[in-house]
Amino acid sequence: MAPPWNPPRPRRSGASLLPVLLPIGVLIVVAVAVGSWLQYTERQAIDTVHTVGSTAPDRVDVEASVQRVDAAARELVLRVRAVPLGTVGEQEQSAPVADLSLQTSAATLEDLEFKAHERIATKDVQVAITGGSVSDYPFDTYETGIGFRALLGGKQVPVRMLFSNSDTLFSVSVTPGPDRQEAVLALALARSGSLVVFAVFMMLVMWALAAAVLIGTWYLTTRSQGLVWPALAWMAATLFALAAFRNTAPGTPPIGCVLDWFAFLWAETIIALCLIAVVITGVRTALRDDGVPRT
Numbered sequence: 001m002a003p004p005w006n007p008p009r010p011r012r013s014g015a016s017l018l019p020v021l022l023p024i025g026v027l028i029v030v031a032v033a034v035g036s037w038l039q040y041t042e043r044q045a046i047d048t049v050h051t052v053g054s055t056a057p058d059r060v061d062v063e064a065s066v067q068r069v070d071a072a073a074r075e076l077v078l079r080v081r082a083v084p085l086g087t088v089g090e091q092e093q094s095a096p097v098a099d100l101s102l103q104t105s106a107a108t109l110e111d112l113e114f115k116a117h118e119r120i121a122t123k124d125v126q127v128a129i130t131g132g133s134v135s136d137y138p139f140d141t142y143e144t145g146i147g148f149r150a151l152l153g154g155k156q157v158p159v160r161m162l163f164s165n166s167d168t169l170f171s172v173s174v175t176p177g178p179d180r181q182e183a184v185l186a187l188a189l190a191r192s193g194s195l196v197v198f199a200v201f202m203m204l205v206m207w208a209l210a211a212a213v214l215i216g217t218w219y220l221t222t223r224s225q226g227l228v229w230p231a232l233a234w235m236a237a238t239l240f241a242l243a244a245f246r247n248t249a250p251g252t253p254p255i256g257c258v259l260d261w262f263a264f265l266w267a268e269t270i271i272a273l274c275l276i277a278v279v280i281t282g283v284r285t286a287l288r289d290d291g292v293p294r295t
Contacts, residue, residue, distance in 0.1 A: 042194060045171060046164075052176040053148075053183035054158030058086035060150040062102065062183060066165045066172060067124065069189060071134040071142065072254065076167075076189075078146065080112060081122045088157055094119050098153035105147040105184070116153075129189065137253040138191045138199035147177065147184035159183050169195050169251050195250050202249060203263035209238055210267035217274035220281065226289065227282035235275045242268060 053059075061083040069076045083089070084096045095117050102112040109126045129142040150159040161183030165172040171192045177184030191199075213235050220228060246264045253259055 038193060038197070042168070042171075042192060046166065046168065048164065050163045050174045050176070050185065051160065052163070052185055053160035055160065056086075056158040058088050059158035059160055060084050060088055060096075060100065060102070060148075060152075062148045062150075062159060062161045064146065064148075064161055064163050066167050066170075069129070069142075069167050069170045071129075071132075071137075071140060071251070074129050074142075075126045076129055076144070078108070078125050078127050079122060079166075080125055082112070082114065082120050084120070084152075088152055090117065096120070096152060101151040102159075103149040103151065105145050107144045108146060134254055135257050137251065137257040137259060138196050138249075139258060140191065142189040143187060144189070145184065145186045147182055149182045161185065168192060191251070199249060199259055202245070203259060205245070206242060206263040206267040209242060210270040213238055213271045213274045217278050220278050224285045225282065226285040227279070232275065232278060232282075235271060235278065239268065239271045239275060242271065 053062075063081040063083065065079045067077045067079050080102075082100065082102060083093055084100065085093055088096060088100075090097050096114055098116045100114040100116075100120075102114075104111055104125070105127075107128045107130075109128070112123060112125070114120050127144055127146055129144040132140045132142045134140055146161075146163075148159050148161055150157045159182060163174060163185055169192055170189050173188040173190075175186040175188075177186070216231060216235070219225075220231060225231075242264070246259070249259060
């Protein structure tokens with residue numbers, strides 16, 4: 001008698017993946033939208049030019065742009081370009097009609113001097129920053145002030161400052177001063193939003209890796225797996241890879257900052273202890289198994 005015929009089981013259609021693919025697609029769209037909005041707002045902040053000072057036709061325009069903030073050295077590099085306008089300048093506004101002196105704020109390390117009838121070159125000056133501590137990375141904040149007072153041939157002339165920030169690792173909040181003859185700004189500096197997001201993401205990854213190693217350790221030690229060399233290699237690789245991952249943090253944070261005390265040092269400690277525990281448990285299991293007589 002012939003065996004009963006069983007029809008083939010129908011294959012699963014692609015529609016069954018829809019409940020899984022749809023949330024993933026929505027999550028991707030939301031993530032890209034949020035990322036685009038954050039990138040746009042930071043780009044707008046970098047492109048913003050803050051203007052303070054006099055609007056008189058005969059004046060000196062000072063274009064000041066932050067090039068780099070060095071939190072460890074507690075200073076920022078300010079690129080300055082002076083443009084004499086009206087009767088103050090000559091030769092297509094590239095040279096002053098008399099000796100021009102730009103007196104700066106107390107935080108700036110030097111004043112700027114320009115000879116009469118000579119082309120004005122762009123100069124970089126160092127500005128000291130105060131407040132905060134680099135050990136608070138990535139939540140450290142600083143403050144400083146910059147200002148310019150123009151003297152042409154020994155006489156004060158109106159000055160206007162056009163300030164911008166070109167350092168993508170820091171955001172700058174600006175508060176203008178009340179004097180219209182002098183251009184003065186109070187600056188508050190903080191890590192940029194993208195840097196803070198990336199640093200927090202790094203801390204979450206460190207804790208996630210430590211938790212993964214801890215779960216693997218619990219499994220190996222409770223089931224007496226012995227010396228599982230692939231697992232040991234993975235744990236050891238994670239231990240050293242985490243240090244390299246920490247060194248990729250933007251802004252080169254020093255050892256002992258918030259990033260270390262909130263995540264890195266503890267994750268390294270957990271992984272190292274787990275690796276030692278797995279080795280000790282594995283060796284004891286291997287020795288016990290070797291001592292059992294074989295039949």
